[in-house]
Amino acid sequence: xxxxxxxxxxxxxxxxxxxxxxxxxxxxxxxxxxxxxxxxxxxxxxxxxxxxxxxxxxxxxxxxxxxxxxxxxxxxxxxxxxxxxxxxxxxxxxxxxxxxxxxxxxxxxxxxxxxxxxxxxxxxxxxxxxxxxxxxxxxxxxxxxxxxxxxxxxxxxxxxxxxxxxxxxxxxxxxxxxxxxxxxxxxxxxxxxxxxxxxxxxxxxxxxxxxxxxxxxxxxxxxxxxxxxxxxxxxxxxxxxxxxxxxxxxxxxxxxxxxxxxxxxxxxxxxxxxxxxxxxxxxxxxxxxxxxxxxxxxxxxxxxxxxxxxxxxxxxxxxxxxxxxxxxxxxxxxxxxxxxxxxxxxxxxxxxxxxxxxxxxxxxxxxxxxxxxxxxxxxxxxxxxxxxxxxxxxxxxxxxxxxxxxxxxxxxxxxxxxxxxxxxxxxxxxxxxxxxxxxxxxxxxxxxxxxxxxxxxxxxxxxxxxxxxxxxxxxxxxxxxxxxxxxxxxxxxxxxxxxxxxxxxxxxxxxxxxxxxxxxxxxxxxxxxxxxxxxxxxxxxxxxxxxxxxxxxxxxxxxxxxxxxxxxxxxxxxxxxxxxxxxxxxxxxxxxxxxxxxxxxxxxxxxxxxxxxxxxxxxxxxxxxxxxxxxxxxxxxxxxxxxxxxxxxx
Ligand code: 0RA
Numbered sequence: 001x002x003x004x005x006x007x008x009x010x011x012x013x014x015x016x017x018x019x020x021x022x023x024x025x026x027x028x029x030x031x032x033x034x035x036x037x038x039x040x041x042x043x044x045x046x047x048x049x050x051x052x053x054x055x056x057x058x059x060x061x062x063x064x065x066x067x068x069x070x071x072x073x074x075x076x077x078x079x080x081x082x083x084x085x086x087x088x089x090x091x092x093x094x095x096x097x098x099x100x101x102x103x104x105x106x107x108x109x110x111x112x113x114x115x116x117x118x119x120x121x122x123x124x125x126x127x128x129x130x131x132x133x134x135x136x137x138x139x140x141x142x143x144x145x146x147x148x149x150x151x152x153x154x155x156x157x158x159x160x161x162x163x164x165x166x167x168x169x170x171x172x173x174x175x176x177x178x179x180x181x182x183x184x185x186x187x188x189x190x191x192x193x194x195x196x197x198x199x200x201x202x203x204x205x206x207x208x209x210x211x212x213x214x215x216x217x218x219x220x221x222x223x224x225x226x227x228x229x230x231x232x233x234x235x236x237x238x239x240x241x242x243x244x245x246x247x248x249x250x251x252x253x254x255x256x257x258x259x260x261x262x263x264x265x266x267x268x269x270x271x272x273x274x275x276x277x278x279x280x281x282x283x284x285x286x287x288x289x290x291x292x293x294x295x296x297x298x299x300x301x302x303x304x305x306x307x308x309x310x311x312x313x314x315x316x317x318x319x320x321x322x323x324x325x326x327x328x329x330x331x332x333x334x335x336x337x338x339x340x341x342x343x344x345x346x347x348x349x350x351x352x353x354x355x356x357x358x359x360x361x362x363x364x365x366x367x368x369x370x371x372x373x374x375x376x377x378x379x380x381x382x383x384x385x386x387x388x389x390x391x392x393x394x395x396x397x398x399x400x401x402x403x404x405x406x407x408x409x410x411x412x413x414x415x416x417x418x419x420x421x422x423x424x425x426x427x428x429x430x431x432x433x434x435x436x437x438x439x440x441x442x443x444x445x446x447x448x449x450x451x452x453x454x455x456x457x458x459x460x461x462x463x464x465x466x467x468x469x470x471x472x473x474x475x476x477x478x479x480x481x482x483x484x485x486x487x488x489x490x491x492x493x494x495x496x497x498x499x500x501x502x503x504x505x506x507x508x509x510x511x512x513x514x515x516x517x518x519x520x521x522x523x524x525x526x527x528x529x530x531x532x533x534x535x536x537x538x539x540x541x542x543x544x545x546x547x548x549x550x551x552x553x554x555x556x557x558x559x560x561x562x563x564x565x566x567x568x569x570x571x572x573x574x575x576x577x578x579x580x581x582x583x584x585x586x587x588x589x590x591x592x593x594x595x596x597x598x599x600x601x602x603x604x605x606x607x608x609x610x611x612x613x614x615x616x617x618x619x620x621x622x623x624x625x626x627x628x629x630x631x632x633x634x635x636x637x638x639x640x641x642x643x644x645x646x647x648x649x650x
Contacts (some may be wrong), residue, residue: 004626008551009577011618012296015625018439019101020100020101020152021100021126021128021129021151021152021153022152023130024102024125024129024130024152025129025130025151025179026151026393028129028130028179028612029295031129032046033127035065035180035181035289035441035551036180036182037181037186037189039104039180039221040175040180040182040183040185041185041189041287043071043073043126043127043131043173043175044065044075044157044185044193045193046123046127046188047064047073047075047127047171047173048063048075048194048197048206049123049125049165049281050124050169051063051075051077052197052201052281053203053362054061054077054080055077055079055170056201056204059079059080060077060078060079060080061203061204062205062207063075063077063205063206063207063210064078064206064207064209065190065194065206065207065208065209065212065431066208066209066210066211066212067185067190067208067209067212068172068212069188069209069211069212069213070174070175071170071175071183071184071185071212072173072174072289073172073173073174073185074171074172076168076169076170076171076172076205077169077170077171078166078167078168079167079168080118080140080167081138081139081167081168082094082095082098082109082136082138082169084138084140084141084158087136088372093137093346095136095145095147095158096147096154097123097201098123098125099125099136099147099155100125100128101125102125102126108399112331115573118243118310122555125152125172126547127171127173127459128149128173129151129152129174130151130175130179131150131151131175132150132174132175132176133147133148133149133172133173133174134148134150134171134172134174134321134409135147135148135172135173136169136170136171136172136238136271137161137169138168138169138170138172139164139166139167140167140168142164142165143160143162143164144160144161144163144164144212144297145158145159145160145161146158146159146161146407151513153178162290163503165264165602168538170650171424179199181234184215184322187210187215187217189618190208191208191219192209192617192618192621193477193585194206194221195315196230196617197221197281198221198222198223199221199223199226199227199233199331200226200227200230200278200281200333201226201281202223202224202225202227203223203224204222205220205221205354206220206221207219207220208220210477214303215488224470226262226271227262227263228247228249228264229488229489230264230276230331231264231265231266231330231331232247234329234331235266235268235320235329237621237624237625238274238624239321239624239630240268240269240327240329241268242266242267242268242570243268243269243327243379244373244376244379244380245376246266246376247264247265247266248262248263248264248265248266248364248369248371248526249262249264249265250262250263250366250369252357252361255355256335258337259334259335259336259337259354259357260334260335260336261290261332261333261334261358261361261422262331262332262333262334262358263294263330263331263332263333263358263361263362264331265328265329265330265331266328266329266330267327267329267379267380267383267587268328269308269327270326270329270330271326271327271328271464271465271602272326272462272528273325273326273327273329274330275291275294275325275328275329275330275350276330276331276617276618277291277294277331277332277333278331278332278334279333279334279335279336279339279349280334280335280336280339280391281333281335282339282341283347283617284341284347284348284349284567285345285347285349286345286348286616287348287349288342288348288349288350288351289349289350289351289352289354289355289358290349290354290355291332292355292360293329293354293355293357293359293360293362294362295325296359297352297358297359297362297363297366298324298325298359298362298366299318299320299324300318301317301362301363301366301367302324302384303318303319303371304367305367305370305381306379306381306385306637309381311381311385315598316394319384319388320388320391322387323388324384324387324511325519326384326387327383327387327564332358334349334358336354339351339581350502364463365459368480377624379382380423381410390465390467394467395534398467398470401470401471401524403613404607410480411480411481412452412476412477412480412481413482414452415450415451415452415477415519416439416441416444416446416450416451417481418444418446418447418450418451418601419443419446423500423502423503423514424503425503426449426450426501426503426504427448427449427450427500427502427503427505427506428450428452428482428501428504428505429444429449429450429451429452429500429506429508429542430452430478430505430506430507430508431451431453431454431502431508431644432454432508432514432515432518432520433453433455433456433588433589434453434455434509434586435512436453436510436587436588436589436596437452437453437454438453438595439588439589439591439592439593439596440453440508440588440596440601441593442593442596443445443593443595445601449500450481452478452481453476454518455474456473456518457514458472458475458518458522458525459472459474459475459520459522459525460472460521460524460627461521461525461529461623462522462528462627463627466488469525469529478525480503481501482496482500482502482505482533483499483500483501484496484498484499484501484530485499486529486530487529487530487531488529495531497532497533497536500533500538503538504540504608505526505533505538505539505540506540506541506542507519507540507541507542508588508601509588510544510586510587510588510589511544511546511585511587512586512587515587515625519541520623520626520627521627523539523623524626524627526539527619527620527623528623534612535613536612537610537611537612539610539611540608540609540611541599541608541609541611542600542601542606542608542611543559543582543587543599543606543608543609544559544585544596544599544600545557545558545559545590545599546558546559546560546561546564546585547564547584547585548569548582548585548595549571549580549581549582549583550580550581550583551578551580556571556638557598557599565641568580571577601635606629
């Protein structure tokens, strides 16, 4: 295309007048983030948020979400019912405006400020625009009203279809397959978010019901204790023992009336900290001003208390933030007017005035708790002092250790590096066991593929502190090989994605239970200490074959039971009488270098699964569950999610 025609095309695109909800259909990503599964589930949250707002305004108690057989969603509430009278300017029913005019959904509600509202707060009209069918049924004024829409356009006028003495709103929608890559809802994803909504909005009851064949399931989420129960749930779920009895809880409304904060916290025996922060029910994964205010208050309150009670002597140095955060589980939830979500992923709360409000509230209320509960205060302080002492004792060693790891110390002896120096063209295989590592070294392309064999089970970082982590050889080898350092709270040296030496980190383990365990241990380590690797899509899982099917020179490999069944059927049809030689691989070690190369490592044939994380709090929960001691939730998760693992051909 010449520069001229290119310009003409560009101009034509620019002057095109977009009407109604067309812009949403043209750029769905701008409104719901993506057209993948994340965006798909986002539609549900948009609709539920409106009902939650009705509940927060005090007019509704029950919300239900149903996944129907055809993957359409029904959201029903017992609120006042959406308004049906004509809009003064547009002359059509208000409910029709809510569903067909962009952004019209944002402002209604019971006065004050709209606290709910998904990531983009765009409401019902966007859901309509991206649904092949949508309908609302409203009960109010003694009648039941109904209106239907499709792809953003009104299909039928608002009609009275019956009488009713109840009030409420019921919305049904079926996401448009022309827009979404995938229209299958995941129960676990909805479950996680709806439970979170119920924790964050105490007393609101949210039911989830899956009516799909073979997937029937139902849960009801309602927490009178709100985020207190959220903290309890985290600790129980992660199987970590609290070190004091009460969950510390406080809430406050700012004098100006336009912001409120709620905090629940409890110390546990864990080494890592689990702190989730929210602004208007949205998880702020990068923290921001509310978190900053909370942290500086924690440091101040515990230092003051320890000085005042003589637990810290005059000549001793202060506790550092990291001493005070070890083992802390906390939820911070602010609700406010005009939250500013900043940063690349919009995960950071930017409103600076919130910092002082959260800080002063925590100063007063946390100190009051410590003074009123001296025995619990003593237990918490004992934990902090233990962390403080360990830090002081090991600081020098850790500083040296970290410098070595970060400062590109010499590469590990077990690493067979590649010759390519451009990280974008380089990949590293983390291989289970020295023998498979040997085959991988022989089978690799030595210009672009590096091999790092790992011996057996690596350390479960979920259950170890930083000191133990840094003394594990397998972990040190990975850190030096990758070159990008690790995230350590409170440390100056930190993870630097720019220094990553390989843009593909490929986990290659046996296709058995041990292999799956090692894979999870590795992912846990990456998630806790190198989260950006995962968020930026650098982590992959190799797919070694499960079976080899051979007759003479004819060789087939299959990668799943289903694929194997299919192959055997096909071969049976083609040559019914040939009795084939079938080998089931139990481990990578059973393949020679050439086979490993051909089936698992070679760009032309291999399949890699890219590891992605849509929701940090969900990932956090999943890792704790996978690494924890409870068998049943783990079995259920694996069973339910096996079908969602998608193969990504790279
Ligand atoms: C504005 C005004 C009124 C109701 C609602 C909004 C409303 C919206 C939604 C969305 C989902 N469920 C809802 N429930 C209620 C009515 C105001 C009045 O009755 O005076």
